[in-house]
Amino acid sequence: MPKFMDVHHGMHGITPEALKEAHQADLDIQDDEGVDFQRAWGDPESGMVWCISEAPNAEAVQKIHERAGHPTSEVYPVPVEV
Amino acid sequence: MPKFMDVHHGMHGITPEALKEAHQADLDIQDDEGVDFQRAWGDPESGMVWCISEAPNAEAVQKIHERAGHPTSEVYPVPVEV
Numbered sequence: 001m002p003k004f005m006d007v008h009h010g011m012h013g014i015t016p017e018a019l020k021e022a023h024q025a026d027l028d029i030q031d032d033e034g035v036d037f038q039r040a041w042g043d044p045e046s047g048m049v050w051c052i053s054e055a056p057n058a059e060a061v062q063k064i065h066e067r068a069g070h071p072t073s074e075v076y077p078v079p080v081e082v
Numbered sequence: 083m084p085k086f087m088d089v090h091h092g093m094h095g096i097t098p099e100a101l102k103e104a105h106q107a108d109l110d111i112q113d114d115e116g117v118d119f120q121r122a123w124g125d126p127e128s129g130m131v132w133c134i135s136e137a138p139n140a141e142a143v144q145k146i147h148e149r150a151g152h153p154t155s156e157v158y159p160v161p162v163e164v
Contacts, residue, residue: 005123005132016162023164041087041134042162043155050087050132050160078132080098080124082105 001036001054003081004061007074013045017051025068026051033060052078083118083136085163086143089156094129101131107150108133115142134160 011018019042027035035055042049049070055061058075065071101124105139108119117137124131131152137143140157147153 003123005125005130012163019162020164034151034161040164041085041160043087043158043160043163046158048087065151076125076128076130078125079121080096080101080126082098082122 001034001056003078004032004053004055004058005053005076005078006053006061006065006072007076008049008051008065008070011042011049011070014042014044014047014049022049022068023051024068026064029067030064030071033063035060035064037064040041075080083116083138085160086135086137086140087158087160088133088135088143088154089158090131090133090147090152090154092129093124093131093152094126096124096126096129096131103149104131104152106131108146109150111149112146116141117146119146121130153155 040051
């Protein structure tokens with residue numbers, strides 16, 4: 001299944017607990033769109049968060065993130081990986 | 083050791099071989115700054131590449147990337163991870 005990197009802005013001050021909670025909100029509904037959210041990394045200072053997922057397409061990733069309450073329009077396919 | 087996400091732009095059309103080669107160029111010299119580059123993901127269409135590393139600080143990541151021929155000023159600490 002294709003892999004995607006998505007990017008969130010404005011999550012200043014994000015704590016480990018808040019990121020875990022946001023990630024869990026994705027996991028709870030990801031099956032509805034066939035998405036598998038794998039990892040997420042956050043920078044409380046810049047407010048940026050990145051997520052790696054496998055999904056049928058970028059729209060599926062967007063739909064889950066939107067329904068989970070943290071929408072983003074930045075979802076990039078990452079077919080190249082090392 | 084702190085973890086970092088760095089972002090590269092303009093790598094349009096990047097192939098698996100090119101990403102592997104660029105990553106290897108980092109690995110070859112990363113010990114000079116105490117950096118451990120772990121994973122990298124690329125999107126040939128947008129030209130974006132993301133790398134995850136562990137390093138003493140962001141400057142160390144920048145130095146290795148610059149010497150390896152793919153400089154970036156975007157190096158974010160990611161102390162929060164799931």
